[in-house]
Amino acid sequence: MGRLKPLMVRQPRIFWRKNYIFALAFALLLALPFIFTAHFQHHVMIKVLMFTFLGCAWNIIGGYTGQVALGHAAFFGIGAYTSSLCYIWFGLNPWFGMFLGGILAVAVSAVINYPCFRLHGRYFAIATLALGMIIRLLFTNWRLVGGALGVRLPLLPESLWNFQFHTTKLPYYYIALVLCALIFAILYKIERSKLGFYLRAIKESEEAARSLGIDVAKYKLVAMSISVFFTAMAGTLYAQYILYIDPISLMPLMTSILICVVPVLGGAGTLWGPALGAPILLIAIEYSRAWLGGGGRGIDYMIVGAIMVAIIFRPGGLTSFFQGPRFRQWWRRIRG
Amino acid sequence: MSELFIQVVIEGLLWGAIYALVAVGLSLIWGVMGILNLAHGDFLMLGMFGAYWLAILLGIDPLIGLLIVTPAMFILGLGIYKSLITRIVKAPRLTALLATFGLGIFLRNLAHFLWRADYRMLGDTLVGDRVITVSILGGTNFISVPKLLAAGGSLAATALLYWFIKRTKTGRALQATAMNRQSAALMGIDTERMYMLAYSLGIACVGVAGTLLTNFFIIFPEVGIMFVLFALVAVTIGGFGSIHGALIGGLIIGLIESVGGFVGIPALKQALVFAVFVIVVVLRPRGLFGWAD
Numbered sequence: 001m002g003r004l005k006p007l008m009v010r011q012p013r014i015f016w017r018k019n020y021i022f023a024l025a026f027a028l029l030l031a032l033p034f035i036f037t038a039h040f041q042h043h044v045m046i047k048v049l050m051f052t053f054l055g056c057a058w059n060i061i062g063g064y065t066g067q068v069a070l071g072h073a074a075f076f077g078i079g080a081y082t083s084s085l086c087y088i089w090f091g092l093n094p095w096f097g098m099f100l101g102g103i104l105a106v107a108v109s110a111v112i113n114y115p116c117f118r119l120h121g122r123y124f125a126i127a128t129l130a131l132g133m134i135i136r137l138l139f140t141n142w143r144l145v146g147g148a149l150g151v152r153l154p155l156l157p158e159s160l161w162n163f164q165f166h167t168t169k170l171p172y173y174y175i176a177l178v179l180c181a182l183i184f185a186i187l188y189k190i191e192r193s194k195l196g197f198y199l200r201a202i203k204e205s206e207e208a209a210r211s212l213g214i215d216v217a218k219y220k221l222v223a224m225s226i227s228v229f230f231t232a233m234a235g236t237l238y239a240q241y242i243l244y245i246d247p248i249s250l251m252p253l254m255t256s257i258l259i260c261v262v263p264v265l266g267g268a269g270t271l272w273g274p275a276l277g278a279p280i281l282l283i284a285i286e287y288s289r290a291w292l293g294g295g296g297r298g299i300d301y302m303i304v305g306a307i308m309v310a311i312i313f314r315p316g317g318l319t320s321f322f323q324g325p326r327f328r329q330w331w332r333r334i335r336g
Numbered sequence: 337m338s339e340l341f342i343q344v345v346i347e348g349l350l351w352g353a354i355y356a357l358v359a360v361g362l363s364l365i366w367g368v369m370g371i372l373n374l375a376h377g378d379f380l381m382l383g384m385f386g387a388y389w390l391a392i393l394l395g396i397d398p399l400i401g402l403l404i405v406t407p408a409m410f411i412l413g414l415g416i417y418k419s420l421i422t423r424i425v426k427a428p429r430l431t432a433l434l435a436t437f438g439l440g441i442f443l444r445n446l447a448h449f450l451w452r453a454d455y456r457m458l459g460d461t462l463v464g465d466r467v468i469t470v471s472i473l474g475g476t477n478f479i480s481v482p483k484l485l486a487a488g489g490s491l492a493a494t495a496l497l498y499w500f501i502k503r504t505k506t507g508r509a510l511q512a513t514a515m516n517r518q519s520a521a522l523m524g525i526d527t528e529r530m531y532m533l534a535y536s537l538g539i540a541c542v543g544v545a546g547t548l549l550t551n552f553f554i555i556f557p558e559v560g561i562m563f564v565l566f567a568l569v570a571v572t573i574g575g576f577g578s579i580h581g582a583l584i585g586g587l588i589i590g591l592i593e594s595v596g597g598f599v600g601i602p603a604l605k606q607a608l609v610f611a612v613f614v615i616v617v618v619l620r621p622r623g624l625f626g627w628a629d
Contacts, residue, residue: 068430115618121429122372126568127617130610133565137607253561257437264434298448298557301441308438309420312427 026181033173040290042169046241048282049176050234055262055274056183057230062260063269064196065223066203067117068125071132073255075105075228077139079235080245084151094163098236105232106225108135117220120206132256139247150246153239163240172241179237180275183230187271190226199223203269231259254301261308267317276318281307339475344598345591346479352590353487354545358563359570359582360494361541364501367577368514368534369425371432375440376567377560379539381447383409383546384555388458391550397462402489402547409543413536421535422528440560447557456555463551486548491583493544497537498579510534514577562606566593569613575623584624 033042054076061067082104083097092100116127140148156162165171190196198219201209210216239245262281266273284307285300292299314320321327358380365373383405390401416439424435466481501507512520513530521527553559567582570589574581592612597605616623 066430068433116614119617119621122433123572123617123621125433126372126572127614130565130569130613134607134610134614137604137610141601141603254441257434257441261434261438264430268430298445301445302449305438305440305442305445308441309435311431311438312423312435315428315431 022184026177029177030174033170039169040286042173044283044286046169046173046176047286048279049173049180050237051258051262051282052274052278053176053180053183053237054231054234054259055266055278056180056187057227057234058259059187059227059263059269059274060190060199060230061220061223061227063263063273064190064199064203065220066269067220067223068121068260069113069128069224069227070125070256070260071128071130071135072228072231072259073251073253074132074135075109075231076235076238076255076259077136077245077247077251078105078108079232080239080250081139081145081151081235082232083236084153084239084245085145087153088151093161094236094240095161098233101232101236102229105228105235109224109228110221113224114217114221117217117224129253129256132251133253136247136251139251146246148246148248150244150248150250153243153245155243164243172237176237179233184271184275186226191271195219195222200269257308258304261304261311263317265307265311265317267319270317270319273317273319280318338473339477341598342472342475343477344594346477347483348591348594349587350479350483350487350590351594352587353490354549354586355563355566355570355589356583356586357490357493357541357545359567359574359586360497360579361538362564362567363571363574363577363579363582364497364534364541365538366571367579368510369421369531371421371425372436372568373535373538374433374437374564375443376538376542377562377564378440378443378447379409379412379560380542380546380549380563381555381557381560382412382443383543384550384553384559385447385451386543387547387550388456388555391458391461398458398547398550399462399485401550402544405547406540406543409546410536410540413539414532416539417532417535422531425531440564444557444560451557453557458550458555461551465552480552482548482551486545486551489548490545493541494579494583497541501579506533566609569609572613572623573616575625578623578625581623581625 032045036042036045054072058069058072061069079098079101082101083092083094086092086097086100087094112131113128116124116131119127139145145151153164155166156164158165158167160171190199198209198214201212201214202216202219206216235250238250258281262277263269263274264277265281266275266277281304284303288303289300311317316323358376362373362376365371365376386405386408387398387401390396390404391398396404420435420439424432427435461482463482463485467478468481468484470477470479499507501510509520509525510530510533512523512525513527513534517527520530566589567586570585571582572585573588574583574585589609592609593605596608600608
C-alpha cells in the first residue's frame with residue numbers, strides 16, 4: 001500500500017509560478033522554425049511537438065492517475081482512421097473529423113477499458129497492452145478500412161481548411177504548437193482543480209481515495225476519456241501530415257511505448273515532463289536514423305531501450321532534477 | 337473433418353508446450369522476484385540466434401548446440417542480473433516495468449544492428465523436416481519431428497525445473513524466497529543468490545526453447561515479441577508464480593490459437609488469444625493456480 005501523502009498541504013512547489021515563463025517559451029517556439037530552417041529540422045520539430053502532445057495526453061491517465069496504459073497507439077490510430085475515412089466516405093472536413101475521432105476513441109475506450117479499471121498496476125498495464133494489440137490486429141484484417149494496405153488520403157489544394165500543406169511543413173508545426181499550448185492550458189487547469197486532486201489521490205492509494213468518497217472508477221474513466229480524446233486528435237494531425245495511414249506504421253507496440261516513455265522520462269505526472277522528454281527522445285531517434293542510416297539498423301530504438309533502462313536511476317524523471325532544495329535555492333537567488 | 341480437427345489439436349498442443357517453457361521462465365522470475373521480465377522474448381531471440389550461428393559458423397547441430405546455448409544463456413542471465421536486474425528489482429513498479437521492456441527493445445535492436453532484419457532459417461539439421469504418421473481414432477495424422485522434439489524438450493525441461501523447485505533444498509529455498517523474502521533471509525537463505533538463480537534459470541529456459549525452435553522456425557530479431565506476449569497470457573491464465581499453472585496456461589494458449597484459427601478467422605487467431613487474456617485477467621486476475629497478488 002502506498003503511503004498517503006497530505007495532498008492539499010504539501011503540493012510540490014513548481015517553480016514556474018509566474019506565467020511569463022510560459023510566454024517566453026511560447027515565443028521561442030514560435031520563432032524556432034526560422035532559426036532552424038531545414039526541412040528535416042522542421043520534421044523533427046513537428047515530431048517533438050506531436051509527442052509532447054501525446055505525452056501530455058498520456059500523463060492524465062498514466063502520470064496523474066498512475067494507471068499505466070500501454071495501448072494508446074490504438075486510440076492514436078482510431079483518431080487517424082476516423083478523420084481520414086470520414087473525409088473519403090462522407091467528405092467531412094478533417095477538422096470536424098478530428099473531434100469525431102476523439103469522441104469515437106472515448107466511446108471505444110469506455111467500452112474496452114472500463115472493465116480493466118478494476119485491475120491494479122501491472123495487470124492494468126498488460127491488459128491495455130493486449131487490448132491495443134487486438135485493435136491493431138482488427139484494423140490490419142478489416143477490409144472495409146483498407147486492411148494492411150492502409151488508406152491514402154486524396155491530395156487537395158493546400159489550405160488551413162483542407163488541413164493539407166504541400167510546399168512547406170511550417171503550418172503543421174504551428175498547428176501542433178497550438179495543440180500543445182491547448183493541452184498545456186488544460187493540464188494546468190486540471191492540476192489545480194478538484195479533478196486533479198482526485199486523480200492524484202487515486203494514484204497515491206485507491207483505497208484511501210475511496211474511503212474519502214471519491215468514485216474511483218468514475219474518475220479513472222474521466223481521466224482515460226480526456227487522455228484518449230487528445231490522443232485521437234494527435235492521430236488526425238499525423239494522418240494529415242503524412243497523408244497515408246496503415247495499421248502497421250500507425251499502431252505498433254513501439255508507438256504505445258513511446259507515448260508512455262516520453263512523459264516518464266521527463267517526469268510522470270508533471271506538467272513539464274512530456275515537454276522535457278519528447279525533445280530528448282525524438283531528437284535522438286530521428287537524428288540517429290538520419291545520420292547512422294536506415295531504419296533497419298535499429299540504432300534509433302537501441303537508444304530508446306537504453307533510455308528506458310536508464311530511468312531506473314532517476315525514477316522521478318528529469319523534472320525531479322529541478323525539484324530538489326538546491327535547485328530551488330539557486331532559482332530563488334536568480335529571481336532575486 | 338475429425339481427422340483435420342485432431343491434426344489442429346495436435347498442432348496446438350505442440351506449440352502450447354513450447355509456449356509453456358517460455359512462460360515457465362517468466363513465471364519463475366515473477367514468482368520469486370516480483371518483476372515482469374518483458375525482455376524474456378528477446379532472450380529467446382538471442383537463444384535462437386546463438387543456436388543458429390553455432391550451426392552456421394561451427395557446424396554444430398542445434399541438438400548438440402543445446403548443451404552450449406543453455407549454459408551460455410544461464411551465464412548471460414547471471415550477467416544481466418548482476419548489472420541491471422538488481423537495480424530494477426528495487427525500482428518503483430512503473431519504472432521497473434519500463435526498464436525490462438527497454439532492455440528487450442535494446443536487445444532486439446542490437447540484433448537488428450548486428451544481424452539485420454532478414455528472416456533466417458536453418459537448412460539441414462539432424463532432425464531435418466521428418467514427419468511421423470500416426471493414426472488416431474481411425475484417421476491418419478502427421479506429426480512433424482522437429483516440433484515434437486521441441487515440445488518434448490520443453491516438457492522435459494519444465495519437468496526438470498519443477499522437480500528442482502519442489503524436491504531439492506535449493507528449490508525449497510527458492511520457494512521460501514518467493515513467499516516472503518524477509519522471512520527467508522531470517523531463515524539463513526541468501527536471497528540475493530536466490531534472485532540471481534531464479535533469473536538465470538528463467539533465461540536458461542528460453543535458451544532451451546530458442547535452440548529447439550531453430551530446428552523448424554524462422555529466426556529474426558523481432559521473433560521474441562509474439563512469444564513473450566503469448567507467454568504473458570499463458571502465465572496470467574495459469575496464475576503468476578505458478579510453474580504448473582504456466583505449463584497448463586501454455587497448452588491452453590496453443591490450443592486456443594490453433595483451434596481458434598481453424599474454427600474462426602485465421603488472421604485473427606492472435607487477437608483471440610489476447611481477448612481470452614483480457615477476459616481472464618478481468619474475471620480472475622490471479623489465474624487458475626496463482627497466489628493472490
